[in-house]
Amino acid sequence: MTTFGALYRVLLRSDARDTTSVISLLTAPILVLIALRLALPESNAIIADANATVSSTIAASVATTGLIAGVLHIHYWRQNGALRLLRTFPISSGGLLTAQALVCAVLGIAQVAVLLVLAALPLRALELSVFVPSVLVPVVLGLFIFFFAGAIIGLVTRTLVTSALAVMGFSAILIYLGLNASAGTLPGWAQTIAPYSPVLQLRDLLSESLAGHWNPQVLGWGTLTLAVTALVLFLIGHRTLRWE
């Protein structure tokens, strides 16, 4: 087994044993969806446009899961001394971040799968097409983006409190960039930059995948934007994680 593979397995096992976090991870977005379904009448636009609602919920889950996982792992490693051990391993800082991001992606995919099944079956809010596995691409890329962003926040802020404040600020920007609102409802300046926003691209890609639409322009541009953003954030994280 390679060093990377062994490290990934260890990190996955460690995270999977954090039962409180895993349960929260799987239930939180479901609770949001159930609350929306129960609280709003059938005629409400949110309920009527199930695709938009589910894709927004998934995008929000991906963003939250990735960000929190990135921030908390850095702080947890610092606090419990694991970082002192991890730095002795024959792996680069980029390798470590990627291994943990993969773990985050696996758990994030489980979260999205549970959410989709719930949305399709008991809530009957969504009809799943045969193309539904294609949501994996934006989900994984989105989790990578937000995990690396969270890790960078964790690395540049020294305390958990400052990290939490930074995440709150970051979340506000995400909302403005179209995470929970369609581009048409954004302020003027946000509408200008929204087409280039990975957040909006993530939501659009999820929506297209769920609907089974294969608009090459949306898919191509969106996937490229997400992939490039993930790569840039990975490189920044790789440079920011100093072993000293």
Add this chain to the structure above:
Amino acid sequence: MTTATIPALLMEGVTCSSRNSGSLNDFSILVEPGTFHGLIGAPGSGKSLVMDLAVGFRRPERGRVQVLGLSPTPRQTELLRRIGIQSQRVGFLPRLTVREHLRSVAEIFGSPLRDVDILIEALLLDSAVDTRVDAITASEGQRLAVASAVVHRPEILFLDEPTANLDQESRRNLVSLLRSSNIIGTTTLYATRHLDEVEYLCDAVTVMDRPAEVWNRVETENGAYLRGAGVNAEKREATAVSGGVALLRTIRRQMGGRQLFPRGAVR
């Protein structure tokens, strides 16, 4: 230079300062292959800084550092595969048991798992083997840290105060274990603040004192090693002249009543 003559660790004219680990000024050290080399000094004298420089966690401001003939900076994963590191403040992979932790470290280094059980037995971790690492005692933690550092059979081992934060009895037990077991059959740099540990374990020593007052000229040819056969008179004189600092006076006082390294007391 042939492979046989490559020093395990070589630092020449190293200057480096750190907020937390003291500072070094024109520091030099030579650790020969196969030796158990002690690095003794008071807290803040720069022992951990030497360790950090040696394993590439820090870059020197000036001077040269080589481990197994290679520069440890920039970070070289292939070199890290050949060295074992036990940091002063231990850290483990969270939520794993002692056995899982050791197996995981071995797998990460691509080493066979057969040594895991041997180490667990040798370092008396049997009773804690199924305990999660966040629930083990300080003494078990230090032993697990040592086991984690040697599980992949490194060519050079860096032990940074493995007995720190242990009570007297646990300290004695760990030192006895290190000496009696054959788990460390490799070149070792052993940092400590306890003279008795150096006396008990090491066959070469570098003495450090306050930052910027490092006494170090350690070379085998001129008898500068404090060897197991005992400290020679020439060395004692050299120590007193070169050092002249509090720690060396302490060593001399101790040497007044007995030899620092009684014959046959070390490997």
